[in-house]
Amino acid sequence: MLVALAAPGFDADAVELALLRAGHTLAWRASDVDEAMTQLAARAPEVLVVGDHPAVATPSLIGACDLLGVRACLLVAAGVQPSAAAQRLGLLDVLLAGPDGVDVRALAGLGGPTVDRAPAPVTVPVTVPAPDPAAWSPEVGPAAAVDSAFESAAAAPAPTPADPAREPEASVVSAPTGESPRHPRVIVVWGPAGAPGRTTLAIGLAAELAARGRAVCLIDADTYGGTVAPALGLLDEAPGFAAACRLAGSESLTMAELDRVAQQAGGEGGAPFAVLTGIGRPHRWPELSTGRVTAVLDRARRWREVIVVDAGFNLETDEEVSSDLAAPRRNAATVAALRSADQVVAVGGGDPIGLARLLRSHGELLEVAEGARVRVVINRVRASVLGIDPRGQARQTLERFAGIRDAVLIENDADAADLALLTARPVTMAAPRSALTRGIAELADAIGFARAPATSAGPRWARRRAG
Numbered sequence: 001m002l003v004a005l006a007a008p009g010f011d012a013d014a015v016e017l018a019l020l021r022a023g024h025t026l027a028w029r030a031s032d033v034d035e036a037m038t039q040l041a042a043r044a045p046e047v048l049v050v051g052d053h054p055a056v057a058t059p060s061l062i063g064a065c066d067l068l069g070v071r072a073c074l075l076v077a078a079g080v081q082p083s084a085a086a087q088r089l090g091l092l093d094v095l096l097a098g099p100d101g102v103d104v105r106a107l108a109g110l111g112g113p114t115v116d117r118a119p120a121p122v123t124v125p126v127t128v129p130a131p132d133p134a135a136w137s138p139e140v141g142p143a144a145a146v147d148s149a150f151e152s153a154a155a156a157p158a159p160t161p162a163d164p165a166r167e168p169e170a171s172v173v174s175a176p177t178g179e180s181p182r183h184p185r186v187i188v189v190w191g192p193a194g195a196p197g198r199t200t201l202a203i204g205l206a207a208e209l210a211a212r213g214r215a216v217c218l219i220d221a222d223t224y225g226g227t228v229a230p231a232l233g234l235l236d237e238a239p240g241f242a243a244a245c246r247l248a249g250s251e252s253l254t255m256a257e258l259d260r261v262a263q264q265a266g267g268e269g270g271a272p273f274a275v276l277t278g279i280g281r282p283h284r285w286p287e288l289s290t291g292r293v294t295a296v297l298d299r300a301r302r303w304r305e306v307i308v309v310d311a312g313f314n315l316e317t318d319e320e321v322s323s324d325l326a327a328p329r330r331n332a333a334t335v336a337a338l339r340s341a342d343q344v345v346a347v348g349g350g351d352p353i354g355l356a357r358l359l360r361s362h363g364e365l366l367e368v369a370e371g372a373r374v375r376v377v378i379n380r381v382r383a384s385v386l387g388i389d390p391r392g393q394a395r396q397t398l399e400r401f402a403g404i405r406d407a408v409l410i411e412n413d414a415d416a417a418d419l420a421l422l423t424a425r426p427v428t429m430a431a432p433r434s435a436l437t438r439g440i441a442e443l444a445d446a447i448g449f450a451r452a453p454a455t456s457a458g459p460r461w462a463r464r465r466a467g
Protein backbone atom coordinates (compact mmCIF):
# COMPACT_ATOMS: atom_id res chain seq x y z
CA MET A 1 0.00 0.00 0.00
CA LEU A 2 1.23 3.49 -0.83
CA VAL A 3 1.38 5.47 2.44
CA ALA A 4 2.42 9.05 3.17
CA LEU A 5 3.47 10.41 6.53
CA ALA A 6 2.86 13.82 8.09
CA ALA A 7 3.79 13.37 11.73
CA PRO A 8 5.82 16.19 13.29
CA GLY A 9 6.41 15.60 16.98
CA PHE A 10 6.79 11.84 16.43
CA ASP A 11 9.84 9.75 15.58
CA ALA A 12 9.27 9.76 11.82
CA ASP A 13 12.13 7.33 11.22
CA ALA A 14 10.56 4.78 13.57
CA VAL A 15 7.15 5.19 11.93
CA GLU A 16 8.66 4.81 8.47
CA LEU A 17 10.54 1.70 9.53
CA ALA A 18 7.35 0.15 10.93
CA LEU A 19 5.54 0.90 7.67
CA LEU A 20 8.29 -0.64 5.56
CA ARG A 21 8.49 -3.75 7.74
CA ALA A 22 4.70 -4.19 7.30
CA GLY A 23 5.16 -4.25 3.52
CA HIS A 24 3.95 -0.75 2.74
CA THR A 25 5.60 1.77 0.41
CA LEU A 26 6.30 5.28 1.67
CA ALA A 27 5.32 7.91 -0.87
CA TRP A 28 6.66 10.96 0.99
CA ARG A 29 7.05 12.66 4.35
CA ALA A 30 5.92 16.15 5.37
CA SER A 31 6.60 18.27 8.44
CA ASP A 32 3.76 20.82 8.19
CA VAL A 33 0.42 21.35 6.47
CA ASP A 34 1.80 23.44 3.58
CA GLU A 35 4.35 20.80 2.67
CA ALA A 36 1.74 18.04 2.98
CA MET A 37 -0.70 19.90 0.71
CA THR A 38 1.95 20.40 -1.94
CA GLN A 39 2.95 16.75 -1.78
CA LEU A 40 -0.71 15.69 -2.03
CA ALA A 41 -1.09 17.70 -5.23
CA ALA A 42 1.99 16.07 -6.71
CA ARG A 43 1.40 12.47 -5.60
CA ALA A 44 -1.71 11.31 -3.78
CA PRO A 45 -1.15 8.15 -1.66
CA GLU A 46 -3.74 5.60 -0.64
CA VAL A 47 -3.42 6.48 3.06
CA LEU A 48 -2.05 9.56 4.80
CA VAL A 49 -0.88 9.04 8.39
CA VAL A 50 -1.50 12.33 10.20
CA GLY A 51 0.16 12.90 13.55
CA ASP A 52 -1.73 14.43 16.46
CA HIS A 53 0.10 17.73 16.15
CA PRO A 54 -1.29 21.23 15.48
CA ALA A 55 1.05 21.64 12.48
CA VAL A 56 -0.77 18.93 10.48
CA ALA A 57 -3.95 17.85 12.30
CA THR A 58 -6.05 20.53 10.60
CA PRO A 59 -9.46 20.50 8.85
CA SER A 60 -7.88 21.85 5.67
CA LEU A 61 -5.54 18.86 5.30
CA ILE A 62 -8.31 16.34 6.04
CA GLY A 63 -10.59 18.18 3.61
CA ALA A 64 -7.92 17.91 0.93
CA CYS A 65 -7.67 14.16 1.57
CA ASP A 66 -11.44 13.86 1.22
CA LEU A 67 -11.48 15.61 -2.14
CA LEU A 68 -8.61 13.51 -3.45
CA GLY A 69 -10.00 10.20 -2.15
CA VAL A 70 -7.11 9.66 0.28
CA ARG A 71 -7.85 7.77 3.49
CA ALA A 72 -6.63 9.72 6.54
CA CYS A 73 -5.42 7.87 9.64
CA LEU A 74 -4.62 9.54 12.97
CA LEU A 75 -1.33 8.75 14.73
CA VAL A 76 -1.46 9.22 18.51
CA ALA A 77 0.83 8.39 21.39
CA ALA A 78 -0.15 5.22 23.24
CA GLY A 79 -1.83 5.93 26.57
CA VAL A 80 -2.41 9.60 25.75
CA GLN A 81 -5.83 11.04 25.01
CA PRO A 82 -5.97 12.63 21.52
CA SER A 83 -6.09 16.40 21.48
CA ALA A 84 -9.43 18.20 21.14
CA ALA A 85 -8.43 19.47 17.68
CA ALA A 86 -7.68 15.93 16.50
CA GLN A 87 -10.94 14.61 17.92
CA ARG A 88 -12.93 17.23 16.03
CA LEU A 89 -11.53 15.93 12.74
CA GLY A 90 -13.75 12.86 13.06
CA LEU A 91 -11.07 10.35 12.01
CA LEU A 92 -12.10 6.83 12.94
CA ASP A 93 -8.84 5.04 12.09
CA VAL A 94 -6.15 5.36 14.76
CA LEU A 95 -2.53 4.14 14.97
CA LEU A 96 -0.72 3.97 18.30
CA ALA A 97 2.90 5.03 18.77
CA GLY A 98 4.34 3.46 21.92
CA PRO A 99 7.77 2.97 23.46
CA ASP A 100 8.08 -0.39 21.67
CA GLY A 101 7.36 1.09 18.25
CA VAL A 102 4.33 1.89 16.13
CA ASP A 103 1.51 -0.58 15.68
CA VAL A 104 0.59 -0.26 11.99
CA ARG A 105 -1.51 -3.42 11.76
CA ALA A 106 -4.68 -1.31 11.50
CA LEU A 107 -3.54 -0.23 8.03
CA ALA A 108 -4.13 -3.78 6.81
CA GLY A 109 -7.86 -3.05 6.64
CA LEU A 110 -7.59 0.25 4.76
CA GLY A 111 -6.43 -0.85 1.33
CA GLY A 112 -8.41 -1.03 -1.90
CA PRO A 113 -11.01 -3.72 -2.52
CA THR A 114 -8.81 -5.62 -4.95
CA VAL A 115 -6.38 -6.67 -2.22
CA ASP A 116 -7.03 -9.75 -0.10
CA ARG A 117 -6.29 -8.67 3.42
CA ALA A 118 -6.46 -10.05 6.92
CA PRO A 119 -9.06 -8.72 9.33
CA ALA A 120 -7.95 -5.45 10.86
CA PRO A 121 -7.60 -5.27 14.65
CA VAL A 122 -10.05 -3.23 16.65
CA THR A 123 -9.12 0.42 16.50
CA VAL A 124 -8.85 2.57 19.60
CA PRO A 125 -12.05 4.60 20.09
CA VAL A 126 -11.67 8.36 20.16
CA THR A 127 -13.67 10.21 22.79
CA VAL A 128 -15.69 12.99 21.20
CA PRO A 129 -15.82 16.31 23.11
CA ALA A 130 -18.75 18.66 23.36
CA PRO A 131 -19.53 20.73 20.24
CA ASP A 132 -17.03 23.48 19.63
CA PRO A 133 -17.58 26.69 17.62
CA ALA A 134 -14.33 26.00 15.76
CA ALA A 135 -15.98 24.40 12.77
CA TRP A 136 -14.69 22.43 9.86
CA SER A 137 -14.11 24.62 6.85
CA PRO A 138 -14.61 23.60 3.22
CA GLU A 139 -11.62 25.66 2.10
CA VAL A 140 -8.84 23.31 1.22
CA GLY A 141 -5.68 24.83 2.48
CA PRO A 142 -3.29 27.64 1.78
CA ALA A 143 -1.29 26.20 -1.05
CA ALA A 144 -2.43 27.62 -4.38
CA ALA A 145 -0.57 24.84 -6.15
CA VAL A 146 -3.18 22.26 -5.13
CA ASP A 147 -6.30 24.09 -6.38
CA SER A 148 -6.36 22.41 -9.78
CA ALA A 149 -5.79 19.00 -8.25
CA PHE A 150 -8.73 19.43 -5.87
CA GLU A 151 -11.02 20.57 -8.67
CA SER A 152 -10.15 17.62 -10.89
CA ALA A 153 -10.66 15.23 -7.97
CA ALA A 154 -14.06 16.72 -7.19
CA ALA A 155 -15.09 16.28 -10.83
CA ALA A 156 -13.87 12.69 -11.06
CA PRO A 157 -16.52 9.94 -11.21
CA ALA A 158 -17.38 8.09 -8.04
CA PRO A 159 -15.41 4.92 -7.33
CA THR A 160 -17.15 1.62 -7.83
CA PRO A 161 -18.29 0.12 -4.51
CA ALA A 162 -16.20 -2.74 -3.18
CA ASP A 163 -16.79 -6.25 -4.41
CA PRO A 164 -19.17 -7.86 -1.90
CA ALA A 165 -17.36 -11.18 -2.17
CA ARG A 166 -14.21 -9.69 -0.65
CA GLU A 167 -15.65 -8.08 2.44
CA PRO A 168 -16.89 -9.49 5.75
CA GLU A 169 -20.66 -9.89 5.85
CA ALA A 170 -21.06 -8.23 9.23
CA SER A 171 -24.73 -7.46 8.72
CA VAL A 172 -27.19 -9.39 6.60
CA VAL A 173 -30.56 -8.30 5.23
CA SER A 174 -32.97 -11.10 6.04
CA ALA A 175 -36.66 -11.74 6.41
CA PRO A 176 -38.40 -13.27 9.45
CA THR A 177 -38.81 -17.03 9.49
CA GLY A 178 -41.42 -18.21 7.05
CA GLU A 179 -41.27 -15.12 4.80
CA SER A 180 -39.64 -14.83 1.41
CA PRO A 181 -36.56 -12.57 1.08
CA ARG A 182 -37.42 -8.89 0.80
CA HIS A 183 -36.14 -6.48 -1.77
CA PRO A 184 -34.23 -3.61 -0.11
CA ARG A 185 -35.78 -0.19 -0.64
CA VAL A 186 -34.54 3.39 -0.33
CA ILE A 187 -37.23 5.79 0.89
CA VAL A 188 -36.35 9.49 0.67
CA VAL A 189 -38.39 11.89 2.79
CA TRP A 190 -38.36 15.28 1.10
CA GLY A 191 -40.23 18.52 1.60
CA PRO A 192 -40.02 22.12 0.34
CA ALA A 193 -38.72 25.04 2.36
CA GLY A 194 -40.68 26.05 5.42
CA ALA A 195 -40.15 23.12 7.82
CA PRO A 196 -43.21 21.00 6.94
CA GLY A 197 -42.10 18.32 9.39
CA ARG A 198 -40.05 15.99 7.19
CA THR A 199 -37.52 15.11 9.92
CA THR A 200 -40.25 14.22 12.42
CA LEU A 201 -41.94 12.03 9.82
CA ALA A 202 -38.65 10.46 8.68
CA ILE A 203 -37.78 9.46 12.24
CA GLY A 204 -41.31 8.25 12.91
CA LEU A 205 -41.42 6.26 9.68
CA ALA A 206 -38.09 4.58 10.45
CA ALA A 207 -39.31 3.63 13.93
CA GLU A 208 -42.66 2.40 12.58
CA LEU A 209 -41.05 0.19 9.94
CA ALA A 210 -38.62 -1.18 12.54
CA ALA A 211 -41.59 -2.00 14.79
CA ARG A 212 -43.09 -3.92 11.86
CA GLY A 213 -40.08 -6.21 11.76
CA ARG A 214 -37.96 -4.50 9.12
CA ALA A 215 -34.19 -3.96 9.34
CA VAL A 216 -34.06 -0.17 9.05
CA CYS A 217 -31.35 2.46 8.68
CA LEU A 218 -32.14 6.17 9.00
CA ILE A 219 -29.78 8.54 7.16
CA ASP A 220 -29.59 12.29 7.70
CA ALA A 221 -28.57 13.72 4.31
CA ASP A 222 -29.74 17.32 4.87
CA THR A 223 -26.85 19.64 3.93
CA TYR A 224 -28.62 22.74 5.23
CA GLY A 225 -29.55 21.79 8.76
CA GLY A 226 -29.68 18.10 9.63
CA THR A 227 -31.38 17.57 13.01
CA VAL A 228 -31.90 13.81 13.26
CA ALA A 229 -29.15 13.38 15.87
CA PRO A 230 -30.40 15.99 18.38
CA ALA A 231 -33.99 14.85 17.84
CA LEU A 232 -32.95 11.35 18.94
CA GLY A 233 -30.46 12.42 21.62
CA LEU A 234 -27.44 11.12 19.67
CA LEU A 235 -23.95 12.58 19.42
CA ASP A 236 -23.19 14.15 16.04
CA GLU A 237 -19.69 15.59 16.48
CA ALA A 238 -18.43 12.73 14.27
CA PRO A 239 -21.31 12.40 11.78
CA GLY A 240 -21.83 8.86 10.60
CA PHE A 241 -23.08 9.73 7.11
CA ALA A 242 -20.05 11.93 6.40
CA ALA A 243 -17.78 9.14 7.66
CA ALA A 244 -19.51 6.65 5.37
CA CYS A 245 -19.10 9.04 2.44
CA ARG A 246 -15.42 9.42 3.25
CA LEU A 247 -15.01 5.63 3.28
CA ALA A 248 -16.86 5.37 -0.02
CA GLY A 249 -14.51 7.96 -1.52
CA SER A 250 -11.52 5.79 -0.65
CA GLU A 251 -13.23 2.57 -1.81
CA SER A 252 -13.16 1.24 1.76
CA LEU A 253 -16.87 1.20 2.61
CA THR A 254 -17.93 -2.25 3.80
CA MET A 255 -20.88 -3.44 5.85
CA ALA A 256 -18.54 -3.87 8.81
CA GLU A 257 -17.54 -0.21 8.46
CA LEU A 258 -21.20 0.80 8.29
CA ASP A 259 -21.79 -1.07 11.53
CA ARG A 260 -18.89 0.83 13.05
CA VAL A 261 -19.91 4.37 12.07
CA ALA A 262 -23.65 3.93 12.70
CA GLN A 263 -25.43 4.59 15.98
CA GLN A 264 -28.54 2.88 17.30
CA ALA A 265 -31.86 4.45 18.23
CA GLY A 266 -35.30 3.22 19.16
CA GLY A 267 -34.24 0.88 21.97
CA GLU A 268 -35.53 0.71 25.56
CA GLY A 269 -38.84 -0.94 24.79
CA GLY A 270 -38.95 -0.06 21.10
CA ALA A 271 -37.69 -1.69 17.94
CA PRO A 272 -34.05 -0.63 17.35
CA PHE A 273 -32.86 0.85 14.08
CA ALA A 274 -29.50 2.12 12.81
CA VAL A 275 -28.81 5.83 12.32
CA LEU A 276 -26.15 7.54 10.21
CA THR A 277 -26.15 11.01 11.72
CA GLY A 278 -25.81 14.09 9.54
CA ILE A 279 -23.35 16.95 9.46
CA GLY A 280 -23.89 19.13 12.50
CA ARG A 281 -22.30 22.14 10.83
CA PRO A 282 -23.82 23.02 7.45
CA HIS A 283 -20.53 24.23 5.94
CA ARG A 284 -19.32 20.60 5.83
CA TRP A 285 -21.57 19.96 2.80
CA PRO A 286 -18.65 19.47 0.35
CA GLU A 287 -18.04 16.08 2.01
CA LEU A 288 -21.38 14.80 0.65
CA SER A 289 -20.70 14.64 -3.07
CA THR A 290 -22.91 12.95 -5.66
CA GLY A 291 -20.65 9.94 -6.18
CA ARG A 292 -20.13 9.33 -2.48
CA VAL A 293 -23.81 9.59 -1.56
CA THR A 294 -24.77 7.25 -4.39
CA ALA A 295 -22.10 4.74 -3.35
CA VAL A 296 -23.22 4.81 0.30
CA LEU A 297 -26.87 4.22 -0.63
CA ASP A 298 -25.90 1.37 -2.97
CA ARG A 299 -23.91 -0.31 -0.21
CA ALA A 300 -26.63 0.37 2.40
CA ARG A 301 -29.11 -1.62 0.30
CA ARG A 302 -27.12 -4.74 1.19
CA TRP A 303 -26.68 -3.65 4.79
CA ARG A 304 -30.29 -2.97 5.77
CA GLU A 305 -33.64 -3.86 4.28
CA VAL A 306 -35.10 -0.34 4.37
CA ILE A 307 -33.09 2.88 4.14
CA VAL A 308 -35.01 6.00 5.15
CA VAL A 309 -33.25 9.20 4.05
CA ASP A 310 -34.07 12.61 5.51
CA ALA A 311 -33.11 14.87 2.59
CA GLY A 312 -32.71 18.63 2.23
CA PHE A 313 -35.32 20.87 0.66
CA ASN A 314 -33.41 22.44 -2.24
CA LEU A 315 -33.71 20.86 -5.70
CA GLU A 316 -31.91 23.60 -7.63
CA THR A 317 -29.30 22.43 -10.12
CA ASP A 318 -28.61 25.80 -11.78
CA GLU A 319 -25.20 25.80 -10.11
CA GLU A 320 -24.13 23.08 -12.56
CA VAL A 321 -24.07 25.62 -15.41
CA SER A 322 -21.64 27.87 -13.57
CA SER A 323 -18.18 28.47 -14.97
CA ASP A 324 -16.56 26.29 -12.29
CA LEU A 325 -17.78 22.86 -13.39
CA ALA A 326 -15.44 21.06 -11.00
CA ALA A 327 -16.76 22.77 -7.87
CA PRO A 328 -18.76 20.75 -5.33
CA ARG A 329 -22.56 21.13 -5.35
CA ARG A 330 -24.47 22.18 -2.23
CA ASN A 331 -27.58 20.23 -3.28
CA ALA A 332 -25.73 17.18 -4.59
CA ALA A 333 -26.68 14.98 -1.61
CA THR A 334 -30.40 15.73 -1.97
CA VAL A 335 -30.46 15.24 -5.74
CA ALA A 336 -28.37 12.06 -5.56
CA ALA A 337 -30.62 10.59 -2.87
CA LEU A 338 -33.76 11.35 -4.88
CA ARG A 339 -32.29 9.81 -8.02
CA SER A 340 -31.36 6.66 -6.07
CA ALA A 341 -34.75 6.39 -4.35
CA ASP A 342 -37.31 3.65 -4.86
CA GLN A 343 -39.96 5.67 -3.01
CA VAL A 344 -40.17 9.40 -2.32
CA VAL A 345 -42.34 10.79 0.46
CA ALA A 346 -43.07 14.44 -0.38
CA VAL A 347 -44.11 16.29 2.78
CA GLY A 348 -46.11 19.53 2.64
CA GLY A 349 -47.53 21.74 5.35
CA GLY A 350 -51.27 21.63 5.99
CA ASP A 351 -51.84 25.35 5.48
CA PRO A 352 -52.27 27.59 2.41
CA ILE A 353 -48.56 28.54 2.31
CA GLY A 354 -47.35 24.98 2.84
CA LEU A 355 -49.67 23.65 0.13
CA ALA A 356 -48.55 26.36 -2.30
CA ARG A 357 -44.87 25.57 -1.69
CA LEU A 358 -45.44 21.87 -2.27
CA LEU A 359 -47.46 22.40 -5.45
CA ARG A 360 -44.85 24.76 -6.90
CA SER A 361 -42.09 22.21 -6.28
CA HIS A 362 -44.02 19.06 -7.18
CA GLY A 363 -43.27 19.17 -10.90
CA GLU A 364 -39.55 19.72 -10.33
CA LEU A 365 -39.52 16.87 -7.82
CA LEU A 366 -41.00 14.49 -10.39
CA GLU A 367 -38.26 15.45 -12.85
CA VAL A 368 -35.44 14.88 -10.34
CA ALA A 369 -36.87 11.67 -8.87
CA GLU A 370 -37.80 10.08 -12.17
CA GLY A 371 -38.33 6.38 -11.79
CA ALA A 372 -39.29 6.61 -8.12
CA ARG A 373 -42.82 6.39 -6.78
CA VAL A 374 -43.85 9.66 -5.13
CA ARG A 375 -46.33 9.68 -2.26
CA VAL A 376 -47.55 13.08 -1.09
CA VAL A 377 -48.11 13.64 2.64
CA ILE A 378 -49.80 16.72 4.03
CA ASN A 379 -48.75 17.28 7.61
CA ARG A 380 -50.44 19.36 10.34
CA VAL A 381 -53.85 19.50 8.69
CA ARG A 382 -56.10 21.75 10.81
CA ALA A 383 -59.32 23.70 10.50
CA SER A 384 -57.83 26.85 12.01
CA VAL A 385 -56.11 27.71 8.71
CA LEU A 386 -58.09 25.66 6.15
CA GLY A 387 -61.62 26.28 7.41
CA ILE A 388 -64.48 23.81 7.58
CA ASP A 389 -63.57 20.25 6.54
CA PRO A 390 -59.80 20.82 6.35
CA ARG A 391 -59.11 17.33 4.96
CA GLY A 392 -61.58 17.86 2.14
CA GLN A 393 -60.12 21.29 1.41
CA ALA A 394 -56.58 19.88 1.21
CA ARG A 395 -57.60 16.98 -1.05
CA GLN A 396 -59.54 19.26 -3.36
CA THR A 397 -56.57 21.63 -3.69
CA LEU A 398 -54.12 18.84 -4.46
CA GLU A 399 -56.39 17.24 -7.05
CA ARG A 400 -57.27 20.53 -8.75
CA PHE A 401 -53.76 21.92 -9.15
CA ALA A 402 -51.60 18.77 -9.38
CA GLY A 403 -53.93 15.83 -10.02
CA ILE A 404 -52.92 14.22 -6.71
CA ARG A 405 -55.68 11.92 -5.43
CA ASP A 406 -53.91 9.53 -3.06
CA ALA A 407 -52.25 11.88 -0.57
CA VAL A 408 -51.88 10.86 3.07
CA LEU A 409 -53.29 13.54 5.38
CA ILE A 410 -51.98 13.77 8.94
CA GLU A 411 -53.83 15.79 11.54
CA ASN A 412 -52.09 18.52 13.50
CA ASP A 413 -50.76 17.07 16.76
CA ALA A 414 -48.33 19.56 18.27
CA ASP A 415 -48.46 17.93 21.71
CA ALA A 416 -47.22 14.57 20.38
CA ALA A 417 -44.45 16.23 18.35
CA ASP A 418 -43.36 18.25 21.38
CA LEU A 419 -43.33 15.16 23.59
CA ALA A 420 -41.14 13.35 21.06
CA LEU A 421 -38.62 16.20 21.12
CA LEU A 422 -38.76 16.47 24.91
CA THR A 423 -37.97 12.78 25.39
CA ALA A 424 -35.64 12.48 22.32
CA ARG A 425 -37.62 9.55 20.96
CA PRO A 426 -39.61 8.84 17.80
CA VAL A 427 -43.18 10.04 18.12
CA THR A 428 -44.37 6.48 17.56
CA MET A 429 -42.73 5.58 20.88
CA ALA A 430 -43.32 8.82 22.77
CA ALA A 431 -47.02 9.05 21.89
CA PRO A 432 -48.14 5.68 20.42
CA ARG A 433 -51.85 6.57 20.47
CA SER A 434 -51.54 10.06 19.01
CA ALA A 435 -52.99 11.30 15.73
CA LEU A 436 -49.45 11.83 14.45
CA THR A 437 -48.56 8.19 15.10
CA ARG A 438 -51.74 7.04 13.37
CA GLY A 439 -50.84 9.17 10.37
CA ILE A 440 -47.34 7.66 10.21
CA ALA A 441 -48.85 4.16 10.38
CA GLU A 442 -51.18 5.08 7.50
CA LEU A 443 -48.17 6.30 5.53
CA ALA A 444 -46.33 3.02 6.13
CA ASP A 445 -49.36 1.13 4.84
CA ALA A 446 -49.65 3.41 1.80
CA ILE A 447 -46.07 2.86 0.64
CA GLY A 448 -46.41 -0.92 0.74
CA PHE A 449 -45.31 -2.05 4.21
CA ALA A 450 -48.22 -4.06 5.51
CA ARG A 451 -48.46 -4.50 9.25
CA ALA A 452 -47.47 -7.98 10.36
CA PRO A 453 -49.97 -9.74 12.66
CA ALA A 454 -48.86 -9.54 16.28
CA THR A 455 -48.50 -12.74 18.33
CA SER A 456 -48.02 -13.38 22.01
CA ALA A 457 -44.50 -14.62 21.28
CA GLY A 458 -43.55 -11.55 19.30
CA PRO A 459 -41.25 -8.74 20.39
CA ARG A 460 -42.24 -6.70 23.43
CA TRP A 461 -42.77 -3.51 21.39
CA ALA A 462 -45.00 -5.36 18.90
CA ARG A 463 -47.20 -6.72 21.69
CA ARG A 464 -47.47 -3.28 23.27
CA ARG A 465 -48.39 -1.60 19.96
CA ALA A 466 -50.94 -4.33 19.23
CA GLY A 467 -52.58 -3.84 22.60
